[in-house]
Amino acid sequence: MKWHEKMLNIDRRWIYLILGVAVIVPAVVSFHVPVNVTPEVRRVYDFIEDLKPGDIFYVGIDYDPASLAELHPMAYAILDQCFRKDIKPVVATLSQFGAGMAEQVLSEVAAEYGKESGIDYCYLGYKPYPAITIMLMGVDFRVPFPQDYYGTPIDSIPMMRYVHNFDDLKGVISLSAGTSSEFWIIYGYGRYFMPLALGVTGVMAADYYPYLQSGQIFGLISGIKGAAEYEALTEYKGEGLKSIPYQTTTHVVILAFIIVSNIGYFASRRSKK
Amino acid sequence: MTTVELLWNGLAAFLTLCIFSFLYKDNPFYKFAEQLVAGVALGYWTMLLYHTTFTDKVLIPIFQQGKLHYILPTIMGIMMWTRFSKKLAYLSRIAIAFYIGVGTGVALPLYMYNYVFRQLQATVVPLQFSWLGLNSLLMVSFVTCTLFYFFFSKEHKGTFGGLSKVGIYTLMAGFGASFGLTVMGRVALLVQRIIFLREYFIALFGS
The missing domain is CATH 3.40.50 (Rossmann fold)
Structure with missing residues (x-):
């Protein structure tokens, strides 16, 4: 299996595990994220x-x-x-x-x-x-x-x-x-x-x-x-402000997954050509 | 946290972990929690409907307040149940026809006003030489391009094809916004449970 195929076939349980870790990080290390009011x-x-x-x-x-x-x-x-x-x-x-x-x-x-x-x-x-x-x-x-x-x-x-x-x-x-x-x-x-x-x-x-x-x-x-x-x-x-650091770490991980899967997708498309 | 709260929250924490266990694979703990939710919900809703509808709208008005005109809708409600009998099933059609007729009559003008006229009115606004005007112009252009994309009587080629492609990108932007917000919503559910578990374990074992 080529590297890009591996990227596209990651076991979903690894994704859940990494997301779980990303959610737990702000529970252990607290940090502040500013909130812009719309x-x-x-x-x-x-x-x-x-x-x-x-x-x-x-x-x-x-x-x-x-x-x-x-x-x-x-x-x-x-x-x-x-x-x-x-x-x-x-x-x-x-x-x-x-x-x-x-x-x-x-x-x-x-x-x-x-x-x-x-x-x-x-x-x-x-x-x-x-x-x-x-x-x-x-x-x-x-x-x-x-x-x-x-x-x-x-x-x-x-x-x-x-x-x-x-x-x-x-x-x-x-x-x-x-x-x-x-x-x-x-x-x-x-x-x-x-x-x-x-x-x-x-x-x-x-x-x-x-x-x-x-x-x-x-x-x-x-x-x-x-x-x-x-x-x-x-x-x-309340809970809203409290959950923003958790949202931030999780979104960073999800963005990383989107980028990784897109790299894998475009690389596999190129190799098929 | 009192001992009683600790026990109830302990049960909630256990059920949360049961549900999370599905992320690895299906298992009896997950099934137990899932069926418990379904059973409790069904029992709760049945009693709630009895108290908020049957008692309020049938028992009290007819038997305590003597409002006999409430008998008519009650009979129509019972007629809905005749669907279970092959002989009397036709009676249910009368009640359903009444319900649909009234519903359509009330809903149609309101739906047209809110979903069609008000949205059209908000889309087609007078042109202005300002940022707001530019925004309106972009909106009208993108809405038109999206409508071109859904026009299938002409082949999507040339200028028409180009405009319909802009329509696809407009749709994609919309779906992207929706996806982003959905991720935020789903993560919020997870985060709320994690915060709950964290606070429970801190209360149980200390920080």
Whole structure:
């Protein structure tokens, strides 16, 4: 077997091993990687920063544990910013496995600021069928969510007394790992025209930039890099910034593999000629 | 970390390592973890749907609040289940037809507005002599070249072939961006687990 054939036939387990080592390096040797903030992330930060104390903002935790790594840091940083500014978040989830996770992040951040459920924030819980739920929230939150996650009727929640639909909110951000972000654009923005921002996984990010450019969403936080940018802006010490050195070493290794495989590919093509 | 947290996190660490073991080859530890996830998810979702849909939309409105008009959608829901009977399967078509009809009626104008009109509007913008204008011009040119690539009624030769080649490069740039972001996403999942394992072992054995 020639050298270039060997390069193209490396056992995948060697690749996993080298990647594993690359991920472990920052766990042993800590180093700092600067994070540049992109305009689309800054717009989300500025939007929330410009809200007044007491304003109501919707935060959708529309992801499940499989996407926790990328979206949970965004949720922590955004809720931290809301509570720091005395903004009242209405939180709900359109992901079937998101209910417990959303409750965890919300109660954890709320406890740090001594915020009370029903007065400083409202957690509505989960409802299935995202498109229908979004459209019904545009009519009245009481239709899809007659009571909150803890079983309290919405009308008995002081914060929600005068909140009926998207007109009573200052804006919406959906942290999503699936089709719910599309539903938010189509059935939320497309029908009710409320200010909408999205936080999406890295895999989805490229698909959502056209909506940013068309003005259908005012901001976009993409993947763990976006989460790190948001943490840098809010000065929240979370998992986003922590994971950037790991991302850097891993990306260097992946780039090296891409270069090696391309050298192997072009060399084998030349030898065939 | 309390003893209870240490035990739960220990279980999570064990299951994480079970899943990672698949990277070497398929094995019973991986299969156990995989089936556990599927089983727990199914059980959790079934109960969640019961409490968030059946209780909220059927039991409470009909039996506690006396809203009898909720019976109609409930009957239509039951009609969906008639697919399991050869004799009554035709009934399910009524419910499905209603569902699709309403869905299409609501979705079609919204999809056209959001996916077609707004995107067209954002692509074809007035020309300006600025960086933004140059950006818009490049975007229109690349979108047009990509559309040329998908036009198969004319042979891709000469000027047309050149333009369609630019279209391929545009597509490749898009796929490249997508690939890069996908790598970042997948690595994020791995990194989160590594950070979790690191913190667990530090809590267990000390730094």
